Amino acid sequence: MHSIMIICPDNSPLKESEKWLSRYGFQVNTSSTFEQANRYYELSEFHLLLIDQEAINHLAEGNLELPNTPHHIVLDTKASLSTGVSSMAQGALYYLPLPTDSETLLKHVVNALEKNDNPEPPPEPVTQVLFANTAKETTEKSIALGSAGSGIIGHCPPMQELFSDMHKIAGTHVTVLIRGESGTGKELVAKALHNLSQRHNHPIISVNCAAIPENLIESELFGHEKGAFTGANSSHDGLIYAADKGTLFLDEIGELPLEAQARLLRVLQEGEIRKVGATQSTKVNIRLITATHRNLIDMVRNGLFREDLYYRLYVMELLLPPLRDRGDDISMLAQILLEKACQKHNKPVYKYNQAFDKAIRAHNWPGNVRELENAIERAVILSPPERVEAANLKLASQQEKSHSSPPSPSSGHDLMAGTTLDDYFKHFVLTHQHKMTETQLAHSLGISRKSLWERRQKLAIPKKVTT
Structure with a gap:
């Protein structure tokens, strides 16, 4: 007992x-x-x-x-x-x-x-409800990028080019900006860079700038002194201080408020932080990695992002290809995620069948790897014990075929060819919201209802009118 x-x-x-x-x-x-x-x-x-x-x-x-x-x-x-x-x-x-x-x-x-x-291997602590991971990653340098053991998988030419750049960058201390669509795995790239670096024995602190309320982000990042504001009953070190000698990964850097951008610029220029309400600064030694799916240059032009900070961040850039451009990687990822989902839900590992693969390869994957993982988990939960069924992926393209007439040559995917992710997102929501609930829309796009609401606000997409 x-x-x-x-x-x-x-x-x-x-x-x-x-x-x-x-x-x-x-x-x-x-x-x-x-x-x-x-x-x-x-x-x-x-x-x-x-x-x-x-x-x-x-x-x-x-x-x-x-x-x-x-x-x-x-x-x-x-x-x-x-x-x-x-x-x-x-x-x-x-x-x-x-x-x-x-x-x-x-x-x-x-x-x-x-x-x-089972004390071997040693327990790896993971913060469950917050947006910081203080665990020291255990991925060995000897594990090749792209293999299942490395945490970031891929063999297609764009991914091989990415891995080559990562190996060149990892041994330096330069600031890195990772760009790619939502769900492509930007945090995995940041962690792999940390594991390959000389800082791998120190923590990597991961922070999603979009997930922290604007009025708290400066306190969380830079810390605060006791009495600095209402509710500050004690002094707190910030997440930047926690990353000292290690790596700080700021995801969705485009969501950082302008005032916090100014404080971050000082960290990069002077190598020091000053807590909210403090009069003295503290030296820190961090390697900064940032990520965004937004166009920071456009934000600079519109006065939403500091130009001086942008050029501090844009020392080295890594581009993540969207899932739809990764060829056979899609099938390889799907097989690995299928096995993972079966283990998670205590089911015998399904055989990866041809019909399942065909449905996966036919989809456009606007939500990228995150959407693929969610779709496969749905299929595992809904399929019978003997076979994983493609229909249970519940993909938008499948629902389109079952709920509407065949698309004309000027509609559907042809219409969306060459457009941006935001264009595709807006088109999909406006096309399907009259026959799908908000939950169904979110699931089809591989995102949460909160993310769907946020992107509605950002792209000014009106909700369906009910009478």
Whole structure:
């Protein structure tokens, strides 16, 4: 029987997990503080600790350090990127928000206990709900880019050219701008560059600039002093400081507000950061990698992006080809993703059949690899045990054939030939929204409903009129 210690104040939402964890067969003990836990128990004898961040804050108020607790999960009622990074740096297996539903918490408890029971290889911490990955990547340099073990797969000429450029760039400290459509794998390229670099023993911090509210992004990136703004009850180091000696990856750099752009420029020019509300600066040594699907030059012309920052970022550029231009890579990726989806959903691995491959190769993939992965997962969930069926991919092209008359020569894909991704997106939504729900539209495009809403706003696409 696995034993779990819960350390949290009496009013913590985490307290409620004691009863239902006990019902699942775990031996559960609780303490309101670390002092109480150490007084009555030997913490090293527990298989796992669940710790409310408030208990850790209480230690800090008494100038005490977090004890050496190698197997623990931190949960926080005020979850933030900077606290998540700090928790992972102190050895937390996972950092989760509070309240967290029982199903999610149970999944992470089981995963953590499995890591405890199978200590080789060492557990790799992953921040689950935030946008920073502080884990030190374990991909070996000897694994060739393009192979399944490298994390970034491809054999087509555009990908081979990309890999060649990556090998040349990786050993330097230059700033890199990665461009490509949404879903092409820009973060995978950034991580591969980090793993190939001299900084691979230090963290790579990944931040999606579009995912952090504009009023918080400066605090999360650069840190803040206590009292710098309402709610700043303590001082926090930012994510840039957390990336010191390592790599900082800023995804969707085009979404960074102008004021934060000015602060980032100073980091690149002077090699130092200044927290929000601070009067003194701190030196940092980072390698900056950025990514975007937007045209930064157009943004510069329209006053939405600083020209001086653009030229600081545009030292070296890597271009990711869209999935539709990658030839046989599509089939290779699909087979790997099919096996992955089967394992994820505890199904026997389906045989990759010709009809399935034909449907995949016929689709245009506006959502790229992310859309392909979502479509294959749908097919695995919906298909019968004996065979994975192409119809269960639920692709837009399939739905078009089943719900509408055959397209005329001047419509459909012919109309979209040579247009941009935004043009295709707008055309698809306007064409299909009268017969599909927002959820169906999002699934067909391989994106979330939130992303669909955001792109509606960006491209000024009106929603269907209901009467």
